[in-house]
Amino acid sequence: MPIDLEVNGKRVSVDVDPTTPLLWVLREDLALPGTKFGCGAAQCGACTVHVDGASARSCVLPISAVAGKRITTIEGLDGKFGAALMQAWTEQDVPQCGYCQTGQIMSAAVLLKEAAKPTDGDIDACMSGNVCRCATYVRIRSAIHRAAEIASGGGR
């Protein structure tokens, strides 16, 4: 039975095994490979997307559980916070291998929505679910502070 959902503002209908994790539907059926597979067990955050505006680990979320929901992936991340994060990430050259970074940015976008000026403690609490094997954490932290500044009108 097809499952309907909204992905990056578009209504889509997918006819797949209902136990399929959202991650693989995004990657294989909807041609949105920016969301990454890292662990398949909600351990690393590489697959982070937004479901109705909240962070979710798409690698363990069956597609049947998101029927009718609004999904945002890195490809559809726009608006004030998305733009500010991408600008800050670019200014500070955060990525190394880059594989985890889309998940990092998706997590950070939810943080900025909830805390316009996040503290280091807020960043620790929100971002500790996202692993970076290259350990770009110093720059992730500074880029989130910078993105908050940009989003609040401090961008140049």
Added chain:
Amino acid sequence: MTGQSMHRRELLRGLAFGGGLLLAVRFGATASADPGPLVASPEDAAFAPNAFVRIAGDGRVTVIINKAEMGQGVSTALAMIVAEDLDADWKQVGFEFAPADLVYAHPGFGIQMTGGSTSVAGMTPSLQKAGATARAMLVAAAAQKLGVPLLELTTESGSVVHAASKRRLGYGELVADAAKLAVPTDAPVKDRKDYRIVGRSTKRLDTPDKVRGKAQFGIDVTLPGMVIALVARAPVFGGKVRSFRAEKAKAIAGVRDVVQISSGVAVIADRFWAAKRARDLLEIDWDLGAGASTSSEKLRAEYAALAQKPGMVGRRDGDAPSVVEAAGSKAIEALYELPYLAHAPMETLNCTVRLTADACEIWTGTQFQTVDQGAAAAVAGLKSEQVKIHTTFLGGGFGRRANPKADFVVEAVEVAKLAHAPVKVIWTRDDDLRGGYYRPMWTSRMRATLDARGRVEAWVHTIVGQSFMAGTPFEAAFVKNGIDSLSIEGSEDTPYAIPNVQVELHTTNVVVPTLWWRSVGHSHTAFVIESFVDELAARAKADPLEFRREMLKDKPRHRAVLERAAKESGWGTPLPAGRARGIAQHFSFGSYVAIVMDASIERGRPRVHRATVAIDCGRVVNPDTVVAQMQSAVGFGLTTALYSAITLKDGRVDQSNFHDYPMLRIHEMPTVDVHILESNEPSSGVGEPGVPPIAPALGNALFALTKKPIRRLPIRSEDLA
């Protein structure tokens, strides 16, 4: 330093004169008969004077990157080197990854590969020449076009300039004419004083795509009609399939086939999830073989026993064993233990193959293009030149994607032979952590004596562990007189002035497959040496910094980084209660790194507050990349120090995912201060040299706090109590 010891750089030089060619032949790699200009898409390839640079009619410059971009920033650094000698407009510079071809071979190793932190140092001469040659041809074309003498022309930022007539031609306007000219062999390279690009912090070219999810990693490759395969591999290294039943697996919708290959049983399906579910339902009868008796605890005991016996001698200055034995109970002794380590790149291994009767195309993130090419050709029954490798971005490499046995490529080609469709083999995280090719497990026994003034008089380092390179085509290059130079690197060349030094090696034979891992042998020798130096300093009642300086009197570059890190860290000044500093230094891959770690113990676990790093890596191409790599080394090294161990019981790997093979997370990451020493020495490594001193610097900080030395990694809570 004795005649027996050999620095990596000498080794590279040695390889360049024979070893390189030899390796190329052994791997079955080939150079195209006439590599000539590399033309990817004819419409924009107006001018491609050599294999490394292409300039389009609109002035866009494409630098061909023959190295794997796995986060170390190589695509930007190599492009900067070409752009400098080309005098390009940096805003017009982009890059693409090279195909597999010996024209792109490593100048030392003779194969196309990325490793040993050698990309910048190794490629600089060729890339300078590539840029300078293209520039000379553009200038010559401009001279013809403007009808002026060559000597009246200069270049700046993507244009040829005739100052006298105030005329200026963009490179794009000249490409058609330049392409008709003969390629000069003697184009001069720039004087460093004229550099505008190299040496300045430059934004990475790959960042914009990486933050938007547009960078293509191997796992993102999609081909028309492609199927997905997962492989059930033996639960024990060396195990073989005896028989299997696939009825239940084949009942899963979307499963195309279940086939046996050398490494196990492959499930071929339309989608990942069908392949995964089906693989879980396979019933396989494994012949586990002798590997089923392997256990880490047994190995620890065996290694500790071996460490008591004399090994093969890798370095001998004076007669250290006799001095130590004569000292009897006054000798200082310690046993250090380090586990197997998985590389655990964020992107799990994967490989996509399209195989036809006379061609094999491979898409993967690889550090070993021509090796993979040769291995794939052998499996596919094709010639190397019929195998085309498309290198994607690598979601981390750390050495795992440079396998002399090309395991993940060979396996994918085997599946492709049976899949009757283009196929992408995907490894899950369990597959990745349990798939072997680990940094070897090591035990080191250290013995030393101090003289009456507290100086080290004798030093014996006995190393026990598996060879990195035995049984691979690299064996001849790395294993000399039974000693794998990678096993003892960092120890055989210890810089400390000690009158009696002996380094011994016991090479063990264990079924667990091993491989280089970010910083290779240095990843264990630096921990042992730098931890033991602090133990000796404590025994001598000396400050660890002063103790090292005293032994490095004749080593100015070692001393300089050590002193810089100490100064910047505030070494010797008070810290808040409960905190202490630890220091370590290590030379590897041509670079000198020292680090001071400021740590405390909170709730029974180490907490690192600040890491101060000083590095001398010779002339720097992109300073911000050096900073980034040192930050990365701190986090990578702390993960190793605090968490990483692959252990085995009954031949089976205990760990399966990030819950039991944890990574450092953002709340555990310290502040990192990086100081790059000004240097006019040749460029040296950056990706790996930061890693070796991290774990011992932390261990030494904890030793200062608890007075109990850290002798085993990962650091356990019971060692801090």
